[in-house]
Amino acid sequence: MILCAAMMMCISCQQKVAESTEAVDQENVKNTTMEDLLTRRSVRSYTDSVPPMEVIEEICKAGTYAPTGMNRQSPIIIAVTNKEMRDRLSKMNAAVMGADNDPFYGAPVVLVVLADKNVHTYVEDGSLVMGNLMNAAHAKGLGSCWIHRAKEMFETEEGKQILKDLGIEGDYVGVGNCILGYTAGDYPEAKPRKENWVYWVK
Numbered sequence: 001m002i003l004c005a006a007m008m009m010c011i012s013c014q015q016k017v018a019e020s021t022e023a024v025d026q027e028n029v030k031n032t033t034m035e036d037l038l039t040r041r042s043v044r045s046y047t048d049s050v051p052p053m054e055v056i057e058e059i060c061k062a063g064t065y066a067p068t069g070m071n072r073q074s075p076i077i078i079a080v081t082n083k084e085m086r087d088r089l090s091k092m093n094a095a096v097m098g099a100d101n102d103p104f105y106g107a108p109v110v111l112v113v114l115a116d117k118n119v120h121t122y123v124e125d126g127s128l129v130m131g132n133l134m135n136a137a138h139a140k141g142l143g144s145c146w147i148h149r150a151k152e153m154f155e156t157e158e159g160k161q162i163l164k165d166l167g168i169e170g171d172y173v174g175v176g177n178c179i180l181g182y183t184a185g186d187y188p189e190a191k192p193r194k195e196n197w198v199y200w201v202k
């Protein structure tokens, strides 16, 4: 009888420990997420090294889990690690500005987000994918930056041909280019937040 009671107490004790460990884990996850959201910055200087493919795949996966209007999942991601295509996209992006520099700041990887314009939330859907990609990249220790002008890039004949060559059919509009890689040099600091970001109604 006494042995039985002691065993029950021990089991209940173990459950409590497990529960409290879970609570601590949950707290750590929350803290890490908050930390990542607050410390992600746009990186504009990269090394040449291409990050491991499984890390890039995980970042893409995070993109595919972004919320989308009515779960229509309107965006797609073109994940480019091929240097020739990366350089081609960089040139197309520069051409939109009438420039000939590298708007991808030497980053070896580009994740192009496009979204189906027939879905009325396509811009919002694509933008949230971009956010997930950049935050996931940061969580994985990589630098990233949103590079604009994806819309104009994929309105050109060359852009349309790239989609065709990849077998992508449909009314896809470029939303953003998420460049990725290892940060070269110092990690940028956040600019001060403006006044009156948040208007409280309590």
Ligand SMILES: Cc1cc2nc3c(=O)[nH]c(=O)nc-3n(C[C@H](O)[C@H](O)[C@H](O)COP(=O)(O)O)c2cc1C
Binding pocket: 040, 041, 042, 043, 044, 145, 146, 147, 148, 149, 188, 190, 191
């Ligand atoms: C819609 C959008 C377009 C952007 N386009 C560019 C771009 O073409 N080139 C660039 O260097 N940064 C671009 N950025 C990055 C912003 O300049 C950057 O997010 C901003 O300066 C704040 O810095 P932070 O991301 O480090 O907080 C873009 C960001 C957004 C959200």
